[in-house]
Amino acid sequence: MNFHLSRSLQVTVVFLIMAGILALALGGFFGALSQRVIAGLVSIQSWFSTRYVAVEDLLSAPRDIVSLRTRNAELEAEVSQLQAQVIELQQRVNETDILAALVDFSRANPESTYRAAAVIGRDPSPFLHYVIINRGSNDGIRRGMPVVTNQGLVGRIDAVISDASRVQLVTDPGSAVNVHLQNADADAVLLGSVTGDVSLDMISQEARIEAGDLILTSGLGGGYPPDLIIGQVVTTRRLEFELFQQATVQPAVDFSRLEIVLVITNFRPIEISPLQVESVQ
Amino acid sequence: MRNLVAFPILLLGVLFQSAVLSQLRLVAGFADFILVWLAAWSLQEQVDSAPQWAAIGALFTGFVTHVPAIAVAAGYFSVVILAKLLSRRVWQAPILAMLAVTLLGTILVQAETYLVLRLTGTPLPLLGSLTAVTIPSLILNLLLAIPVFAWARDLAAWTYPEFAQA
Numbered sequence: 001m002n003f004h005l006s007r008s009l010q011v012t013v014v015f016l017i018m019a020g021i022l023a024l025a026l027g028g029f030f031g032a033l034s035q036r037v038i039a040g041l042v043s044i045q046s047w048f049s050t051r052y053v054a055v056e057d058l059l060s061a062p063r064d065i066v067s068l069r070t071r072n073a074e075l076e077a078e079v080s081q082l083q084a085q086v087i088e089l090q091q092r093v094n095e096t097d098i099l100a101a102l103v104d105f106s107r108a109n110p111e112s113t114y115r116a117a118a119v120i121g122r123d124p125s126p127f128l129h130y131v132i133i134n135r136g137s138n139d140g141i142r143r144g145m146p147v148v149t150n151q152g153l154v155g156r157i158d159a160v161i162s163d164a165s166r167v168q169l170v171t172d173p174g175s176a177v178n179v180h181l182q183n184a185d186a187d188a189v190l191l192g193s194v195t196g197d198v199s200l201d202m203i204s205q206e207a208r209i210e211a212g213d214l215i216l217t218s219g220l221g222g223g224y225p226p227d228l229i230i231g232q233v234v235t236t237r238r239l240e241f242e243l244f245q246q247a248t249v250q251p252a253v254d255f256s257r258l259e260i261v262l263v264i265t266n267f268r269p270i271e272i273s274p275l276q277v278e279s280v281q
Numbered sequence: 282m283r284n285l286v287a288f289p290i291l292l293l294g295v296l297f298q299s300a301v302l303s304q305l306r307l308v309a310g311f312a313d314f315i316l317v318w319l320a321a322w323s324l325q326e327q328v329d330s331a332p333q334w335a336a337i338g339a340l341f342t343g344f345v346t347h348v349p350a351i352a353v354a355a356g357y358f359s360v361v362i363l364a365k366l367l368s369r370r371v372w373q374a375p376i377l378a379m380l381a382v383t384l385l386g387t388i389l390v391q392a393e394t395y396l397v398l399r400l401t402g403t404p405l406p407l408l409g410s411l412t413a414v415t416i417p418s419l420i421l422n423l424l425l426a427i428p429v430f431a432w433a434r435d436l437a438a439w440t441y442p443e444f445a446q447a
Contacts (some may be wrong), residue, residue, distance in 0.1 A: 036435065050386050058361070118310050120299075120300065120302060121296070121299035121300045121303070121345065122299055122300075122303035122347055123299075123303065123346050123348075124295065124298045124299055124303060124313070124315070124342055124346050125346050125347070125348045125394060126303075126306075126309060126310045126414045126418050127348075127391075127394055127395065127398055127401075127403070127405060127410065127414055128346070128348065128398075130346075130347050131427075132299065158347065159347075166347065168347070172399075173403050173404055173405055174402065174403040193409070193414055194309055194319055194405055194406065194410050194414055195308070195309045195407075195409065195410055195413045196309060256304075278390065
């Protein structure tokens with residue numbers, strides 16, 4: 001009887017203790033304590049979890065590294081391929097822009113017939129300003145034909161072989177082009193130089209030239225057709241004791257970025273040297 | 282037979298010169314790959330065919346340039362002669378010899394080109410040509426000289442294996 005009583009008492013006491021703890025917990029009296037306990041448990045679990053993941057990575061790493069390296073190589077190859085495609089497409093867009101401009105130019109100047117050519121090289125001598133184009137006698141190119149872009153005059157054909165030609169640029173030190181200053185209504189000679197700068201000489205002292213004046217080929221001498229744009233006057237030099245004025249010129253064509261040019265194939269230069277010899281004699 | 286390799290190398294050299302190096306300008310000058318290559322090749326002790334290489338180089342370059350072929354050939358032969366003369370005197374320091382040949386060879390070739398162009402009617406100012414073309418070209422040639430010398434040494438070892446073994 002005493003045994004049953006004491007057992008019932010124990011159960012009751014334990015129940016009351018549990019109920020008390022529960023009531024205290026629900027009442028928020030164990031908040032700080034439970035947070036500390038939970039934080040401790042979380043730390044321990046994190047520690048175990050981190051070690052477990054590290055061990056798992058260590059065991060499975062060789063397989064992953066091989067697959068990652070393979071994938072990385074594939075992606076790098078793909079990136080390289082895409083970059084090459086982007087560059088190629090950019091080049092095509094540039095070429096298309098240039099060709100569209102040249103087509104516009106040829107449509108705006110229907111009196112001439114043109115042959116498009118790509119610039120494939122430059123003269124190996126730094127003293128000279130010549131370019132090599134990929135059209136030759138097989139394409140109807142002949143010596144002396146003028147070469148232009150949509151921006152203006154480039155030069156003229158100097159030498160021809162079957163599939164290529166050499167073009168003397170107007171910037172070459174040996175180049176001399178008879179030009180007409182449109183605003184001043186005066187003639188002059190455009191000269192190249194070793195540095196690639198171009199200048200005007202033989203301008204009459206009476207001519208009133210100003211910066212910005214447009215320079216066109218005059219057609220005198222028969223070397224070039226008239227009215228091809230060359231550039232603009234930048235500065236002038238007029239000295240009273242000199243026979244002629246000089247001027248520096250900004251060419252319309254960017255000679256450092258020549259890619260595609262047009263050869264005017266229906267123009268034949270006129271050979272006037274026999275007339276000059278007769279006149280001298 | 283081994284000198285046949287001169288044709289593809291010099292042909293590629295002229296194409297590289299015309300398509301690439303001629304566009305890489307410093308002021309108005311640019312490097313002359315064929316000149317530098319001939320200097321490097323002539324300085325290789327085992328090479329006995331440098332004049333033939335100069336002739337082939339002049340042939341290819343003369344085909345592309347407006348400069349008279351005879352002037353190009355004279356310039357390149359001058360470089361070969363200069364290299365042979367200098368290699369006997371400063372043979373213990375090949376890099377020094379290479380730089381010296383490049384320096385003197387560039388001046389020699391440019392002077393010859395200048396004179397021939399003046400004689401054929403191209404109006405070139407002396408001072409302008411010197412400052413805008415010759416000095417910048419000289420600097421670029423000297424920069425090109427060291428790697429080209431290494432390539433020429435490798436090619437010489439490949440084309441003259443018996444000399445390398447000895």
